[in-house]
Amino acid sequence: MKRWLKISLLLMPGLGLILIFIGSVVYIAIAQSFGYFNLSGESGFSLEYWAKMFDRLSYSRAIGYSLYIGVASAFLAVIFAYPLAIWLRRPFAGSLFISAVLKAPLLVHGLVVAFLYINIISYNGIVNQLLQALGIWDGPHRLQNDSGAVGVLILQTWKNMPFALLLLSGAVQAIGDDLLDAAADLGAGPFDRFRRVIAPLAVSATQAALVIVFVGALADFSFQVIAGPINKQSLSQLMVFFKGYGRWHDAAVIAVTLMGLGIAGSGVLALFSRFVLRGGRLS
Amino acid sequence: MKRFSLNKMLVWSLFGICVLWLVIPFTLAILWSFVDPSEPWTPDHLLPPVMSFARWEYLWEHSSLKVAMLNSYLLAPSAALLTLTLAMPTAYALGRLHFKGKEAVKLLVLLPLVVPGFVTAIFFTAILFQMGLHAWRFGAILFAHSILFLPYAIRIMSVSFEQVRQNHIDAARDLGATPFARWKVAYFPALKPGVMATLLIVFIYSIEEFAIAFIVGSPNFTTIPTLLFTNLGANFIRPNAAVISLILVVPNVVLMLFLERLLKSANPALSSGKG
Amino acid sequence: MNTVSVQNVSMRFGDFTAVDDVSFTVADGEFVTLLGPSGCGKTTLLNVVSGFLQPSAGKIEIGGVDVTFVPPEKRDTAMCFQSYALFPHLSVAENLQFGLKQKRLPAAERKQRLNDVAEKLDLVAQLEKLPNQLSGGQQQRVALGRALTMRPSVVLFDEPLSNLDAKLRESVRLEIRKIQADYNLAAIYVTHDQGEALAMSDRILIMRNGKIEQSGTPTEIYNFPQTSFVADFIGDANILDATIIGQESEDFWRVSTEIGELLVKSDTPPIAKRLKICWRPENAQFGAGEMNSIEAPITHRAFQGNYTDLFIEMNGVAQRVQWRRSHLEDITSLSMNIRPEDIIFLEAMT
Incomplete structure (x- = not known):
């Protein structure tokens, strides 16, 4: 009994505070989405905010758009990181330098990344100048806030690829040389070695990379506000918008949506990557 | 032989891309921060026609940069110390005691990393409103930061506590050491790099944190990231944004490189991302 | 094939x-x-x-x-x-x-x-x-x-x-x-x-x-x-520096070593006048013999189960003997001989 008490006391300031803080944040988000904790009017259970939100076009479009950014960013980051992780698996002259440069974006703040990007693609920026100098474009083009959200995807990939690389390198490096030698000795060429040995053994790292990048990009606010399409809104953007007008219940509906999509999407991505990397088997 | 030269080509092309990837954007940012207000940098000039520290001086004198820096650099060390203090008991329990549900505790500790930043920020503000504490911005942000970065602190410190060797403690006891002497000889050396790493990582993350500072602090509490955000949005003046970007990124890159070394010496598994 | x-x-x-x-x-x-x-x-x-x-x-x-x-x-x-x-x-x-x-x-x-x-x-x-x-x-x-x-x-x-x-x-x-x-x-x-x-x-x-x-x-x-190298790597061997001092008959040679003069029987002739020779510790014969007799004090011993390692010393050179006999505790010196065919010519000395 005494031991149990001692451990509980030790956990209180760390785990206890985390549970209270995050627990109440999530609790109040869910409660407010159902009409509780009203600051200005009557509190009480109500599905009104959900019902109204479902009718809004901006809501369903934001869901679609955020899911698109989340999924596309996750896949882009992993697709770029995978070949690099395999290439850098064994050290060679210059490999340390290359992996250091590749990981540099981890050190750069997201907002700074966004600034550097819009600086480069600006109306009279270096990309426009270069393409004009090469004679590809006649005049400068407006590239910022492109409607296809290419800018947001570039920023997400730039920022998240190093993270995926870190996770995948760890997994790929943990695969012993002997194992790959054995596969080669048994007749597996480079592609088969990837498909039948590396990919199945790096499943959990790939899942982790996909899920973490997805959750981050799904909830993206700053890249979207600075570099995203003007006619589209991400869920976070919409949520901040509602909060700005004091519409806590609407913001809460979006927050719960965001968390729900995060959990559901992570599950789907994890299962999907496992299915693909294990060569079409789930077990 | 063939593979060797192919690799060399790949290295060089990637090297080139990486240089473009990092060197050009940052060079542009630096150049923009030196553009003198007297003459704009037009596309027909390769370099800004007049270069000076005017923008730096102007922002320092006439914008909220000074306040933002003061806020950020007060907030970050306080958050670092508070987080470390809060993390210690849990880290000790995770690193040195065995109890049922330890794995569950390790997972639950990660919760702040899972909930999207803006959700935490907005509904933390909602709680503050409910409790009537919304005027208490510095304290609120400090509190939120300390909890948000607890997962990192607990993780690093529990690994440090694991690395305290029981035979050092036992040897110290066997040789008649007092509890304080035991702590000094067995715990302190093993924990020191972890403590340094925790302080540094929370410091960096707190300086960089945007969502909480932006939502809880708005409209009149600024930190460096929120200042940059406002300068990137409604009142976008490129040279000003360049100055603030550099003020935000340069000290942190230096600290991060320092942190990387520290983590490597403290625990190789943490820095290689397998932790 | x-x-x-x-x-x-x-x-x-x-x-x-x-x-x-x-x-x-x-x-x-x-x-x-x-x-x-x-x-x-x-x-x-x-x-x-x-x-x-x-x-x-x-x-x-x-x-x-x-x-x-x-x-x-x-x-x-x-x-x-x-x-x-x-x-x-x-x-x-x-x-x-x-x-x-x-x-x-x-x-x-x-x-x-x-x-x-x-x-x-x-x-x-x-x-x-x-x-x-x-x-x-x-x-x-x-x-x-x-x-x-x-x-x-x-x-x-x-x-x-x-x-x-x-x-x-x-x-x-x-x-x-x-x-x-x-x-x-x-x-x-x-x-x-x-x-x-x-x-x-x-x-x-x-x-x-x-x-x-x-x-x-x-x-x-x-x-x-x-x-x-081979003698030492495979099994145990006592390796000695030797100088050929004469050929007794078609395949018998007399050599001088640190532990005394020895008679060697070999199908192949030695490849140099000064060369290495070896003999295996388990080939030692008990008691004095007609040739290659050795008597030396035992410096230390190690019981190995089915045999005992005995280390003897002659003129400052340690030699190892493996003895398949128990109850050696009371012996302080050893009398033994090596058969000429158990001594092997190795490489030339450099």
Whole structure:
């Protein structure tokens, strides 16, 4: 009994505070989405905010758009990181330098990344100048806030690829040389070695990379506000918008949506990557 | 032989891309921060026609940069110390005691990393409103930061506590050491790099944190990231944004490189991302 | 016919020469062991044969075809790794069939080969398990089985027993040899364990500093080492500096050594006037003899179970004698003799 008490006391300031803080944040988000904790009017259970939100076009479009950014960013980051992780698996002259440069974006703040990007693609920026100098474009083009959200995807990939690389390198490096030698000795060429040995053994790292990048990009606010399409809104953007007008219940509906999509999407991505990397088997 | 030269080509092309990837954007940012207000940098000039520290001086004198820096650099060390203090008991329990549900505790500790930043920020503000504490911005942000970065602190410190060797403690006891002497000889050396790493990582993350500072602090509490955000949005003046970007990124890159070394010496598994 | 032919192979890494102009062949069904201390180049040589390394010079032929620059996946070799290198995410059955699937063999044939190997190696009950659910010995057998299902021209073993405990090692030795004979496979076996090499091999190549120091059957190597390195590496040996002082008859020579004059009987003449000679500690004969008698004080002793190591000292030179007799506690000096035929001429002194 005494031991149990001692451990509980030790956990209180760390785990206890985390549970209270995050627990109440999530609790109040869910409660407010159902009409509780009203600051200005009557509190009480109500599905009104959900019902109204479902009718809004901006809501369903934001869901679609955020899911698109989340999924596309996750896949882009992993697709770029995978070949690099395999290439850098064994050290060679210059490999340390290359992996250091590749990981540099981890050190750069997201907002700074966004600034550097819009600086480069600006109306009279270096990309426009270069393409004009090469004679590809006649005049400068407006590239910022492109409607296809290419800018947001570039920023997400730039920022998240190093993270995926870190996770995948760890997994790929943990695969012993002997194992790959054995596969080669048994007749597996480079592609088969990837498909039948590396990919199945790096499943959990790939899942982790996909899920973490997805959750981050799904909830993206700053890249979207600075570099995203003007006619589209991400869920976070919409949520901040509602909060700005004091519409806590609407913001809460979006927050719960965001968390729900995060959990559901992570599950789907994890299962999907496992299915693909294990060569079409789930077990 | 063939593979060797192919690799060399790949290295060089990637090297080139990486240089473009990092060197050009940052060079542009630096150049923009030196553009003198007297003459704009037009596309027909390769370099800004007049270069000076005017923008730096102007922002320092006439914008909220000074306040933002003061806020950020007060907030970050306080958050670092508070987080470390809060993390210690849990880290000790995770690193040195065995109890049922330890794995569950390790997972639950990660919760702040899972909930999207803006959700935490907005509904933390909602709680503050409910409790009537919304005027208490510095304290609120400090509190939120300390909890948000607890997962990192607990993780690093529990690994440090694991690395305290029981035979050092036992040897110290066997040789008649007092509890304080035991702590000094067995715990302190093993924990020191972890403590340094925790302080540094929370410091960096707190300086960089945007969502909480932006939502809880708005409209009149600024930190460096929120200042940059406002300068990137409604009142976008490129040279000003360049100055603030550099003020935000340069000290942190230096600290991060320092942190990387520290983590490597403290625990190789943490820095290689397998932790 | 020779299955494997290694011709003048050298392997250099920068300034370091790991394998230095080595040639040898392995015939069908022959079991050849590369034996040497760590760093002698034996594993590098094996990797050149398997295709993981391309030699700096020389040529590898398998079944009469030049495969020097053929990558391992296209080579008709199968390797048994020291670490076993079993695929941890695949079951035993899938591990055993990995290479067969790469070869795109029909399912029926795969099944037949799988069953054949599983039965021979007593793995039938383990087929659905994952490698980490198996004991060390079972994992070793899966690694062997995975190589054997390929029906390669040559099996390569890279210290396959070094992760097993001593008892298990002896039984797996016999098993490997039996299966290799059943399939009539050529085998190249790398080890640093002299006992393993003596017990298993048809022929041993002793390697040192990237070169082959001596090759021969286990008995040849043991009974007639040509250099002090071989004499010392295989079994125990007392090695002495000797000077030839006369030839007594056709195959008898008289030599002078630090422990006195000795008579040596040798089929081959000594290769120099001043050379090294050796005799094995277990060949000491009890009591004074007609020739090569030695009497010396015992400096220390170590009981080894079925024999006792006695160390004697003559003129400041320590010699080791192995005595198959218990109750030696009360003896303080030893009277013994060495038969002339038990003394072997080694390399010339430099």
